[in-house]
Amino acid sequence: MLQLKTAGYIALDNLRSRKCFPPVWQNMTELEKSTDEFISIFREERFNVSKELGGGYLFEEVIDRFVRTDDRELMDDSRIPEQERLESVKALERQNAFMQLYPRHIDILLPHIRQASERFRREVKILELASGSGGLALALASELKRKKFPARITGSDIVPSYIEESNRRTAGQNLPVEFMELNAFDMKRLGPDEFDIIITSQSMHHFSPGQLAVMIAQAGQHATTAFIGIDGYRSALLGLGVPFVAGLQAIPSFALDGLISARKFYSELELAIIAETAAGRHHHEVDCLWPLSVLTVHFN
Ligand SMILES: C[S@@+](CC[C@H](N)C(=O)[O-])C[C@H]1O[C@@H](n2cnc3c(N)ncnc32)[C@H](O)[C@@H]1O
Known part of the structure; x- marks a missing residue:
């Protein structure tokens, strides 16, 4: 659970066939930005695919969304x-x-x-x-x-x-x-x-x-x-x-x-x-x- 492989592979194939992947970059700043953007697009596409697949696929996707966070670990907080x-x-x-x-x-x-x-x-x-x-x-x-x-x-x-x-x-x-x-x-x-x-x-x-x-x-x-x-x-x-x-x-x-x-x-x-x-x-x-x-x- 939480690997979401079936929906993930379909989503990636969809994005590849739309020529959205892999993103093009020229330097490290562009690489960082385009990778962040693409992962967001990928997760959105995977969610849409999971909705189409329905049932357990959608349930797993919803759990994944609920669980995921962008919070930073305290050990990375330079104020501590x-x-x-x-x-x-x-x-x-x-x-x-x-x-x-x-x-x-x-x-x-x-x-x-x-x-x-x-x-x-x-x-x-x-x-x-x-x-x-x-x-x-x-x-x-x-x-x-x-x-x-x-x-x-x-x-x-x-x-x-x-x-x-x-x-x-x-x-x-x-x-x-x-x-x-x-x-x-x-x-x-x-x-x-x-x-x-x-x-x-x-x-x-x-x-x-x-x-x-x-x-x-x-x-x-x-x-x-x-x-x-x-x-x-x-x-x-x-x-x-x-x-x-x-x-x-x-x-x-x-x-x-x-x-x-x-x-x-x-x-x-x-x-x-x-x-x-x-x-x-x-x-x-x-x-x-x-x-x-x-x-x-x-x-x-
Ligand atoms: C979860 S700890 C892992 C420590 C170690 N690898 C281990 O397994 O015990 C994450 C480490 O990433 C370091 N870190 C965070 N940002 C970093 C950066 N930009 N460059 C190098 N190290 C960084 C933190 O200082 C911290 O030591």
């Missing part, structure tokens, strides 16, 4: 002191560890890292965007070190204190990881192909469709191989489950963020639309590895 927001990203790291998500992420990422290593025969360079308190980067770096794998990960986030905290945690551990401040929508300071794989975890739903498209298009300029986005799978079960699990830590703002996030997860088809708009057709796949959605965009 950084220290308080740091507590939220640390709570998210505890939740990820509790749900055993880091080994799942590593299983998803390692085949791509291995492929890049075989292709280039040198150290593979990975950049994580929006790395929060750094839990995934640290877990991946420990695994790379344990396996003596020639790869290095750079975690990055827009909030300076997360970077300081993450660098403090890694100090003296001799792990193949470092952290730097970086705005995921503005990667100009990176060199062309400075990295091989750019990843982001539990964050895609924090960004508007247009922002996510910009992130993917920019990743294509700075990574040789792929963009991999891992996020919660849009579903009724996670709609209830994420806020419930977040509530277990008894931190009200974090529990509320869990509820907002679960309402905002993208459907598989929405992720595919955003990827195609940013990187063209046939360059991406979206997989459900329950409870995760995995978007992979290939650049080569």
